[in-house]
Amino acid sequence: MIKGPTIKDLSRLAGVSISTVSRVINNHPDLSGKTREKVMRAIEALNYRPNRSARQLVRNTSETICFVLSNREVINAFHARILVGVEKYVRSLSQNLIFIRFDYSAETPPEELVLPPVIWERGAVDGLVIAGTNHPNFIQAVRNLHIPFVVLGNNITGKIIIEDLYTVWFDSEGGMRQATEYLIGLKHEHICCFADATFPWYRRCYEGYETAMKEHGLRPRGLDIKLQEPRCADYGYACVMHILRADEPVTAIVAGDDEIALGALAAFNEKGIRVPKDISIVGSDDIDELKYVNPGITTIRVDREKLGEELSKLLFERLQNPKLPPMKRVLSTEFVIRQSCAPPGSQRHAEQPLAS
Amino acid sequence: MIKGPTIKDLSRLAGVSISTVSRVINNHPDLSGKTREKVMRAIEALNYRPNRSARQLVRNTSETICFVLSNREVINAFHARILVGVEKYVRSLSQNLIFIRFDYSAETPPEELVLPPVIWERGAVDGLVIAGTNHPNFIQAVRNLHIPFVVLGNNITGKIIIEDLYTVWFDSEGGMRQATEYLIGLKHEHICCFADATFPWYRRCYEGYETAMKEHGLRPRGLDIKLQEPRCADYGYACVMHILRADEPVTAIVAGDDEIALGALAAFNEKGIRVPKDISIVGSDDIDELKYVNPGITTIRVDREKLGEELSKLLFERLQNPKLPPMKRVLSTEFVIRQSCAPPGSQRHAEQPLAS
DNA sequence: CTGAAAGCGCTTACAG
DNA sequence: CTGAAAGCGCTTACAG
Numbered sequence: 001m002i003k004g005p006t007i008k009d010l011s012r013l014a015g016v017s018i019s020t021v022s023r024v025i026n027n028h029p030d031l032s033g034k035t036r037e038k039v040m041r042a043i044e045a046l047n048y049r050p051n052r053s054a055r056q057l058v059r060n061t062s063e064t065i066c067f068v069l070s071n072r073e074v075i076n077a078f079h080a081r082i083l084v085g086v087e088k089y090v091r092s093l094s095q096n097l098i099f100i101r102f103d104y105s106a107e108t109p110p111e112e113l114v115l116p117p118v119i120w121e122r123g124a125v126d127g128l129v130i131a132g133t134n135h136p137n138f139i140q141a142v143r144n145l146h147i148p149f150v151v152l153g154n155n156i157t158g159k160i161i162i163e164d165l166y167t168v169w170f171d172s173e174g175g176m177r178q179a180t181e182y183l184i185g186l187k188h189e190h191i192c193c194f195a196d197a198t199f200p201w202y203r204r205c206y207e208g209y210e211t212a213m214k215e216h217g218l219r220p221r222g223l224d225i226k227l228q229e230p231r232c233a234d235y236g237y238a239c240v241m242h243i244l245r246a247d248e249p250v251t252a253i254v255a256g257d258d259e260i261a262l263g264a265l266a267a268f269n270e271k272g273i274r275v276p277k278d279i280s281i282v283g284s285d286d287i288d289e290l291k292y293v294n295p296g297i298t299t300i301r302v303d304r305e306k307l308g309e310e311l312s313k314l315l316f317e318r319l320q321n322p323k324l325p326p327m328k329r330v331l332s333t334e335f336v337i338r339q340s341c342a343p344p345g346s347q348r349h350a351e352q353p354l355a356s
Numbered sequence: 357m358i359k360g361p362t363i364k365d366l367s368r369l370a371g372v373s374i375s376t377v378s379r380v381i382n383n384h385p386d387l388s389g390k391t392r393e394k395v396m397r398a399i400e401a402l403n404y405r406p407n408r409s410a411r412q413l414v415r416n417t418s419e420t421i422c423f424v425l426s427n428r429e430v431i432n433a434f435h436a437r438i439l440v441g442v443e444k445y446v447r448s449l450s451q452n453l454i455f456i457r458f459d460y461s462a463e464t465p466p467e468e469l470v471l472p473p474v475i476w477e478r479g480a481v482d483g484l485v486i487a488g489t490n491h492p493n494f495i496q497a498v499r500n501l502h503i504p505f506v507v508l509g510n511n512i513t514g515k516i517i518i519e520d521l522y523t524v525w526f527d528s529e530g531g532m533r534q535a536t537e538y539l540i541g542l543k544h545e546h547i548c549c550f551a552d553a554t555f556p557w558y559r560r561c562y563e564g565y566e567t568a569m570k571e572h573g574l575r576p577r578g579l580d581i582k583l584q585e586p587r588c589a590d591y592g593y594a595c596v597m598h599i600l601r602a603d604e605p606v607t608a609i610v611a612g613d614d615e616i617a618l619g620a621l622a623a624f625n626e627k628g629i630r631v632p633k634d635i636s637i638v639g640s641d642d643i644d645e646l647k648y649v650n651p652g653i654t655t656i657r658v659d660r661e662k663l664g665e666e667l668s669k670l671l672f673e674r675l676q677n678p679k680l681p682p683m684k685r686v687l688s689t690e691f692v693i694r695q696s697c698a699p700p701g702s703q704r705h706a707e708q709p710l711a712s
Numbered sequence: 713c714t715g716a717a718a719g720c721g722c723t724t725a726c727a728g
Numbered sequence: 729c730t731g732a733a734a735g736c737g738c739t740t741a742c743a744g
Contacts, residue, residue: 001417001479001482002502004478006722008721016730017731017732018721018722018723018732019723020731022723022724023723023729023730030730031730032730035730049501050477050478050721051477051478051479051722052418052477052478052479053409053412053418053480053721053722054413054721054723055721055722056409056412056722056736057407057409057412057720057737058721058722058723059723059736060357062357062409064454073440074437074440075439075440076436077436080431080432081430084430087455087457094473096454096474097454099443100447100452101440101443101444101447117450121405121406121408122405122407122408123407124409124452146358147357262648289644289647291645293648362736362737362738363737374738374739375714375716375739378740379739382739386713386714387713388713388714391714406738407737407738409736409738410720410736411738413721413722413736413738413739414720414738414740415720415738415739478721
């Protein structure tokens with residue numbers, strides 16, 4: 001990198017000590033107007049720009065935080081917005097943001113995990129916002145570094161004591177509960193939940209659904225179908241095929257996410273079952289793709305930028321106050337009503353709605 | 357930030373000088389195995405992690421580059437992939453990546469532009485990858501900083517001498533030309549281009565289209581419709597309404613981007629005009645939303661991750677070789693054939709296909 | 713092969 | 729209100 005003028009050059013030109021120059025640069029209050037004036041002129045004349053590395057070293061802070069996107073090949077729309085939320089908040093505090101993707105296996109012991117240098121080295125970043133999909137080993141490895149960090153709670157898997165962490169969540173359980181209650185309000189009784197409860201995030205969805213069902217004296221009904229990781233739409237499709245084969249009637253579906261809902265919609269379309277006339281669907285997440293789908297899918301939305309903002313806010317609170325106890329903050333979701341739900345059995349009241 | 361052991365502590369524990377410790381850390385070749393051994397043990401014992409700020413200061417390099425996303429409220433899917441491409445390449449070189457959004461007006465003179473501190477200060481980043489939508493004033497302001505930078509060429513507007521810059525482009529002109537030739541190969545003669553040539557990126561699209569048309573002795577046909585910035589789909593819709601009102605027949609459309617194509621598709625659907633039976637459409641960019649659309653839109657795709665890789669690669673070449681002359685690198689596009697194109701007038705051969 | 717010393721560009725008590 | 733000096737944690741000629 002090209003070297004520029006330093007405070008030494010300024011001090012020489014302005015005829016003051018480097019301490020004074022430093023004070024001017026840092027807006028120190030006890031300064032005569034004249035000296036300040038002289039130094040300012042020198043700054044102008046030499047086109048001085050302070051050196052961040054030097055300041056970092058002596059102040060022992062990088063004023064930089066790191067956004068870690070774990071185990072994601074790409075930045076999806078969801079995380080793109082979280083990242084923007086983090087960036088905005090970080091910059092509003094005149095701090096910097098390092099972005100890094102980090103892939104790791106859940107099986108590697110924490111001590112053997114090779115962390116990215118920017119995290120592992122001292123002085124590069126003051127704290128971490130950890131998003132993407134995370135496992136206890138990485139959390140533990142970061143903890144061993146004694147660097148403050150916050151984690152997006154929803155995508156944590158495995159055995160870990162959440163109460164020891166600083167986490168921010170969106171309330172998928174509450175959202176699913178609200179969705180289920182909405183369907184119940186529409187007089188649905190045979191509501192099925194499409195979500196593979198093996199995954200913690202889907203389990204929370206299921207629990208929200210279950211709570212609502214039980215509260216209204218209805219029998220919750222999950223499925224035993226296992227999710228084949230990458231293509232969630234296929235899962236929705238498979239679930240539909242399953243309930244069509246089963247004996248019990250189903251008049252409404254709450255899906256663990258919109259991709260599942262979309263897969264279900266495709267399956268219904270294929271089978272000539274009309275949404276919402278014959279069956280109602282609620283998705284979750286409000287992904288952008290829903291805009292292009294007919295009928296519009298009723299879904300649960302979370303303000304992703306806000307999520308990023310809350311993550312970074314919590315991190316900075318922790319940074320400013322080392323005594324801040326671990327905590328969990330939850331963002332509520334918004335229920336978005338579109339056209340995919342209707343009262344059950346409107347046009348075939350006598351018979352069982354589906355799979356009779 | 358919590359302080360940890362320094363090379364001083366290591367030198368004391370290992371019983372060697374700090375110079376020697378530094379040599380071990382930096383894998384200096386001239387070192388006796390024994391000394392290295394001693395120092396390594398000390399490193400283990402104290403759990404030493406080097407301090408990046410100190411190293412940055414003395415080496416006069418941050419080993420960090422900055423990705424600047426200009427004038428974008430969000431990270432769209434296109435830029436999300438570019439960013440990932442940059443991140444991967446940067447990390448493969450063990451360097452860091454700072455992410456920043458920067459909004460500015462095209463009108464502000466370069467000297468008055470308030471640059472983000474991370475760019476303006478010395479020592480924070482070694483170079484910049486500039487993406488998003490950019491104007492000459494910012495480019496000039498960055499140039500005044502004497503910090504190496506590369507720019508995504510396609511989204512630069514205004515009067516600027518591209519030949520003085522390090523730019524990476526995707527070949528939208530070539531892509532549109534190929535798309536047009538494809539339609540001509542299908543025997544289309546009345547092909548219309550939906551792109552507001554006031555914008556440089558759409559102008560390049562138009563030029564590719566124009567070239568192909570002229571080469572085949574066909575009359576290129578643009579529209580005078582102006583784009584209302586944010587909602588491109590509306591533009592496609594408006595264009596369709598326009599050609600339906602006009603006298604001349606149109607059997608195929610090449611659109612400046614997929615949103616325009618989607619808007620056009622919606623308009624055709626509304627009017628009962630079938631794609632591709634009655635009219636053919638080609639889009640551009642291959643946005644994710646196309647997956648959910650019927651019929652599948654034939655389009656032009658660019659490898660966005662590759663774009664990010666090329667951007668950072670060029671930057672590092674420049675960083676390593678200050679004598680590297682400015683240059684323009686162009687990535688070719690890929691033509692993706694789906695179901696939105698067919699030979700013209702298959703079922704109404706005698707009459708004029710549309711707006712007869 | 714190793715150490716003493718200077719230096720990177722700042723900040724910050726400590727005097728005055 | 730201002731300056732001389734020490735120091736942040738490293739790297740790197742320069743000797744030996």
